[in-house]
Amino acid sequence: MIRPHRTHPLWFAFIVHRISGIALALFLPLHFWILSYALNAPERLDGFLHWTDYPLVKVAEFGLVFLLAVHVFGGLRLMALEWLPWSANQKTLAAAAVGVSLLISGTFFLRAL
Amino acid sequence: MTNDLTESVAEQSDPLEVSVWRSAGDGGAFQAFKVPAQDSQTVLDVVAWIQQNEDPTLSYRFACRVGMCGSCAMMVNGQPRWTCRTHVRKVLDGNRIEIAPLRNLPVIKDLATDMDPFFDKWVAAEGVFHPSKSRDDAIEQINPASAPRARADAGIECINCSICYAACDSVASDPEYLGPAALNRAWTLFNDAKDDGAGVILDAVSAKGGCHACHSMGSCTHACPNELNPMASIAGLKREIAKSFFKRGKA
Ligand code: SF4
Numbered sequence: 001m002i003r004p005h006r007t008h009p010l011w012f013a014f015i016v017h018r019i020s021g022i023a024l025a026l027f028l029p030l031h032f033w034i035l036s037y038a039l040n041a042p043e044r045l046d047g048f049l050h051w052t053d054y055p056l057v058k059v060a061e062f063g064l065v066f067l068l069a070v071h072v073f074g075g076l077r078l079m080a081l082e083w084l085p086w087s088a089n090q091k092t093l094a095a096a097a098v099g100v101s102l103l104i105s106g107t108f109f110l111r112a113l
Numbered sequence: 114m115t116n117d118l119t120e121s122v123a124e125q126s127d128p129l130e131v132s133v134w135r136s137a138g139d140g141g142a143f144q145a146f147k148v149p150a151q152d153s154q155t156v157l158d159v160v161a162w163i164q165q166n167e168d169p170t171l172s173y174r175f176a177c178r179v180g181m182c183g184s185c186a187m188m189v190n191g192q193p194r195w196t197c198r199t200h201v202r203k204v205l206d207g208n209r210i211e212i213a214p215l216r217n218l219p220v221i222k223d224l225a226t227d228m229d230p231f232f233d234k235w236v237a238a239e240g241v242f243h244p245s246k247s248r249d250d251a252i253e254q255i256n257p258a259s260a261p262r263a264r265a266d267a268g269i270e271c272i273n274c275s276i277c278y279a280a281c282d283s284v285a286s287d288p289e290y291l292g293p294a295a296l297n298r299a300w301t302l303f304n305d306a307k308d309d310g311a312g313v314i315l316d317a318v319s320a321k322g323g324c325h326a327c328h329s330m331g332s333c334t335h336a337c338p339n340e341l342n343p344m345a346s347i348a349g350l351k352r353e354i355a356k357s358f359f360k361r362g363k364a
Pocket residue numbers: 280281282283284292293326327328329330331332333334343344347
């Protein structure tokens with residue numbers, strides 16, 4: 001899939017944005033469904049939250065926070081690209097979106113440990 | 114460093130291993146050739162050598178050989194490139210080069226593509242001049258330092274090579290999409306004080322298959338051999354369409 005004409009930073013930014021978008025679309029309904037336990041069945045929510053103590057689940061949460069952050073910042077870059085006067089540093093901005101997202105999700109991960 | 118590279122090709126006794134796409138009509142296959150390596154050899158030189166020494170039926174297109182006419186573009190090791198100005202040493206993969214017709218266009222034969230869809234889309238994007246004056250009017254004075262002129266200037270050196278069109282995944286997935294070159298052309302005319310077509314241009318590029326089909330992945334800008342930035346031109350069109358939408362809403 002990653003054919004030679006696609007090997008450049010903005011194509012990777014594009015595919016990261018797509019994949020994170022799809023992953024979030026799959027994850028968010030699940031997320032809200034579990035949250036709905038807080039209202040309807042608090043004991044089940046507690047039971048579920050024990051799960052989040054497992055290291056593997058923590059790593060998965062880190063992944064989710066990263067996806068969310070990278071989709072937000074990548075999306076902000078795209079909105080700026082389309083709505084604000086053109087800025088030539090798109091590659092830097094895309095890299096910054098990934099960097100900030102790693103920072104946020106990394107901080108989240110370390111605090112969760 | 115650069116010296117070493119040039120010499121290393123000259124010193125190579127091994128001929129280049131070249132795979133060339135051969136087809137007439139549907140289907141086709143790569144054919145292997147061995148081509149003597151030379152100093153400062155371009156990919157077009159390699160194709161010409163094969164046609165002159167191995168197989169005179171090999172079809173390909175070129176004219177100027179100096180990067181001005183835009184007719185020699187091909188896929189070289191999977192990347193769209195202007196072959197007359199692509200040095201072999203820059204693209205060699207080991208000792209191999211794969212040469213194929215441009216992506217996203219129908220193939221007529223071997224390396225020659227049918228460029229009609231590409232040029233038809235220039236017209237569909239209103240990438241044609243819309244005169245505002247007759248021969249009796251005085252010539253429009255253009256201030257080269259004005260912002261619209263600077264925006265137009267940034268995009269006018271296009272040589273219609275279709276390299277951006279071949280690089281674009283949106284073109285590949287949506288046959289109606291006008292593509293980066295046509296939209297870039299529309300953007301230069303939109304910013305040209307001598308062109309009277311701003312309204313029709315915005316209508317054309319905001320229709321189905323227009324600039325909103327672009328996902329800003331920038332393969333066009335990355336691939337353009339003349340270092341134009343169709344992605345920025347398309348973003349400019351999107352902005353102008355949004356502006357005119359709000360203006361029309363108020364009126
Ligand atoms: S930025 Fe738009 S026109 Fe350029 S390659 Fe991407 S989708 Fe195609």
